[in-house]
Amino acid sequence: MPIGSEQFRDALRHFPSGVTIVTILAPGEPPHGLTVSSFASVSPKPPLILVSIDHRASGHALLQQEGAVFAVNILAQDQMELSNRFAWVKDVDRFAAGRWATAVTGAPILEDAVAWLDCSLYAHYAAGTHTIYVGQVEASAVPHPDASPLLYWNRGYRQLKQ
Template identity: 50%
Template sequence: MPVPPEQLRQVMRRWASTVTVVTMRADDQIHGLTATAFTSVSMNPPLVLVCIQNDSRSEALLRRGRCFAVNFLTEDQAALSERFAGRIPIADRFEGLACRMAVTGAPILEDALAYLDCTVAGAYWGGDHTIYLGLVEDAGILRDGSPLLYFQGHYRRLAPGNGGGLL
């Protein structure tokens, strides 16, 4: 028998992860969401995956547009994460942000730490999420810095000078 969702949630809160903003474009619409359900899959071919909640605007746009960018946030971008998590009411999440369109057409956040620009190589059932496999078409480091982390329901940063421990 599978574990109850709340038990799994409590265990997964003990896993620190890099905070990303996944952006997408379909037709003339752009959209983005904060995501920690992201991982590298393969270097050859270059593949990553993101997990997007079913029945969400993000999932519908990604299914139509077939491209996405993963923008890695820096330790000073918690407010940007909140904006794309929908916790800050704003009609246009991209308003006032420096962006450019990637090779695929997905928005790149120019102040992010780094990005991966992907076309959808596959979509798979994952319970209440869809697992999107992305072929990395372009990638870049936009600035130096440390990543924003999420651990036990809070934003964290790497501790300076101790080999990268959590603060």
């Protein structure tokens, strides 16, 4: 018998993760973005990554559309406000903050990100309350290789100490 969701969340809050903004472009729709910490590499050949997005999240339905593309923008530790804007702020142009460009696929990429990965949708899988989206990386860059990443741990943002 599986554990309860509160016990599950309590255990996982002790695992630090990087913070990303996933940007989505679906045919006929304006660009969209949301803050995601469930991100991981999958395979180097072909180059695949995954993001896990709650069914209730903004952007979930957009990624289900035929021809949708997305980018994963890895945030730096000084980008907490931008993370919050894409996580919590409603009814505003989320892309009004930050410097944005267009990637090879057409997805928005954050020029000030530590790194970004531009993806076509390779596969998606229903998994409980979430969908796991696997992206094939079509392009990537590391604009700020010396920047420290923004981390999320124990229900709050954290920074690396070096």
